[in-house]
Amino acid sequence: QVQLVESGGGLVQPGGSLRLSCAASGFTLDRYAIGWFRQAPGKEREGVSCISSSGGNRYYADSVKGRFTIARDNAKNTVYLQMNSLKPEDTGVYVCNVRLISVNYWGQGTQVTVSS
Numbered sequence: 001q002v003q004l005v006e007s008g009g010g011l012v013q014p015g016g017s018l019r020l021s022c023a024a025s026g027f028t029l030d031r032y033a034i035g036w037f038r039q040a041p042g043k044e045r046e047g048v049s050c051i052s053s054s055g056g057n058r059y060y061a062d063s064v065k066g067r068f069t070i071a072r073d074n075a076k077n078t079v080y081l082q083m084n085s086l087k088p089e090d091t092g093v094y095v096c097n098v099r100l101i102s103v104n105y106w107g108q109g110t111q112v113t114v115s116s
Contacts, residue, residue, distance in 0.1 A: 001025075001026045002024075002025075002026040002027050002098070002100060002105045003024070003025045003026050003107075004022055004023070004024055004095075004096050004097070004098065004105060004106065004107035005022070005023045005025075005107055005108070006020060006021065006022050006023075006094060006095060006096055006107045006108065006109055006110040007020070007021050007023070007110055008020040008021050008110060009094060009110030009111045009112045009113075010111075010112070010113070011113045011115065012086055012112070012113070012114055013114070013115070013116050014086060014087060014088060014114055014115075014116055015085060015086065016086050016114070017082070017083060017084045017085075017086065018083045018086065018112060019080055019081070019082050019083070020036070020080065020081040020083065020094055020110060020112075021078055021079070021080055022034065022036070022078065022079040022080070022081075022096035022107060023077060023078050024077045024078065024079070024098065025077060027098070027100060029072070029074050029077045029079075030053055030054075030074035031053055032053055032098050032099070032100065033050055033051060033052050033053055033098075033099075034050065034051055034072065034079040034096055034097070034098055035047060035048075035049070035050035035051075035096065035097040035098075036048045036049045036050065036070065036079075036081045036094060036095070036096055036097075037094070037095050037096075037097060038090075038092040038093065038094045038095070038112070039092050039093050039095075039109075040089075040091055040092035041091075041092075043092075045095075046061065047059075047061060048060070048061050048064055048068065048081070048094070049061065049064065049068055049070040049081060050070070051070045051071070051072050051079060055071065055072050055074075058070050063089075064083075064090075067083065067084050067085045067086075068081060068082065068083050068084070069081075069082040069084075070082075079096060081094070083112070086112075086114045087114060088114045088115060089114075090112060090114050091112060091113050091114050091115070092111075092112060093109040093110070093111055093112075094109060094110050094111075094112055095107050095108070095109040095110075
């Protein structure tokens with residue numbers, strides 16, 4: 001059974017940092033790219049970052065470039081999203097995603113709130 005479990009969200013002041021984790025099970029993580037998405041209230045879900053199966057290729061949305069870093073530890077079956085210099089517009093529910101044989105799997109998400 002494929003499962004993705006996010007953690008690490010919370011309330012942080014502008015300029016602060018958080019590290020999100022996406023723990024994977026039920027499939028061989030090192031064979032698949034993993035993506036992070038977020039959804040703010042009243043907005044559509046948007047892609048934030050993704051990382052290739054080996055970790056050699058990484059993508060970032062323009063809005064987070066230079067502030068967020070994605071990484072993976074295949075031995076721990078976990079993908080991380082380090083978020084620095086957080087802004088109020090980074091607020092939302094962050095979810096991780098894997099696509100296996102044309103099927104998208106999503107975690108339940110973790111709430112990130114950036115506010116003073």
